[in-house]
Amino acid sequence: MxxxxxxxxxxxxxxxxxxxxxxxxxxxxxxxxxxxxxxxxxxxxxxxxxxxxxxxxxxxxxxxxxxxxxxxxxxxxxxxxxxxxxxxxxxxxxxxxxxxxxxNEAAFAEALELGSRVLLAVTFGPSQDALKDELQAMARAAGKSIEVETVLIDGALAALQAGDGERHDALAAECVGRRAAGADVIILGQFSLARARPLVEARVGPIQVITTPxxxxxxxxxxxxxxxxxxxxxxxxxxx
Known part of the structure; x- marks a missing residue:
């Protein structure tokens, strides 16, 4: 059925x-x-x-x-x-x-349970501020104080749309890896970014990586x- x-x-x-x-x-x-x-x-x-x-x-x-x-x-x-x-x-x-x-709301709820220092990665520029505001609003509603750093992975979405998934994933891993120090949790904020999770995890070690789908x-x-x-x-x- x-x-x-x-x-x-x-x-x-x-x-x-x-x-x-x-x-x-x-x-x-x-x-x-x-x-x-x-x-x-x-x-x-x-x-x-x-x-x-x-x-x-x-x-x-x-x-x-x-x-x-x-x-x-x-x-x-x-x-x-x-x-x-x-x-x-x-x-x-x-x-x-x-x-x-x-x-993103379910992923954000997970992240709020995992720590207070969040690195939020996106590949679509208009998502950057919108998602940061959304995450901070959820934290306030939950009575939690958080620090949010956002990173826009330049060129990754264009690479994916051109059919170069490997470059997309490599750019994500390199960019997130450079900014990950001090984060408790990393959110890959686009559905299309989920494919990069294995490379990102290999780069950031023990930091928890959350994907939205x-x-x-x-x-x-x-x-x-x-x-x-x-x-x-x-x-x-x-x-x-």
Whole structure:
């Protein structure tokens, strides 16, 4: 029997495979389907900010995903994998009667359990400040004091989009390795960065490295459960 139906909504083609792989590892019984709008990331980068028009697009995507049914029944939850759109995802969550998860919140919850000095690595420029703000807001809500350093891995995403995954991974390992001293935990903040985890871990030694797809898949599984969840509006996930 096919398990609960989970919508994965992407702004980058490079996020599809890591999300699918994570669910294959964490919850192979779930039926996942993908919605991909590659113009989201380009439009966000060009605009330099999130506006109401972009937020409406996220509400529309969530509404479409929530309204579908078929394999696995009705859609039980939505995972957005695009990390630079937190406020738009939150707006979509308010109008969607099933669990909706931001891409990084489960990984951030894990990181807050592991230490107070966090190195947050990204490959998409607009994600850098947005994710730092999101992590700090989660820490404040949890009553925790943290230090967050961010690093933008220049050239890595372009290499991956050009088909050079090995260069992407090497750039990630080199850049994160140079900045890792003193960190309690490292978050690879893009879904597409998950593939670099083995090289990053080899470079940083005993420092814990968290990737977002597996954290998110575990959180979705808890939210939905094996048999599916009641259709309801979901607030931010707890620890992962």
């Amino acid at each position: 096919t398990g609960p139906r989970i919508a994965l909504i992407h702004a980058l083609e490079e996020s599809v495979a890591p999300a699918r792989a994570a669910f294959g590892d964490v919850w192979p019984g779930a039926y996942c389907f993908d919605l991909l709008d590659t113009s989201l990331a380009a439009d966000r980068a060009q605009a330099g900010r999130l506006d109401e028009a972009m937020t409406r697009r996220f509400r529309a995507l969530a509404g479409y995903a929530e309204a579908t049914s078929g394999c696995g029944g009705s859609t039980a939850a939505i995972l957005f994998t695009c990390s630079a759109f937190g406020p738009a995802i939150d707006a979509a969550r308010l109008t969607t009667p099933i669990p909706v998860l931001r891409p 597996h954290s998110a898949a575990r959180a979705i599984r808890r939210l939905v459960g094996e048999a599916g969840s009641p259709r309801r509006t979901q607030g931010p996930a707890g620890g992962a």
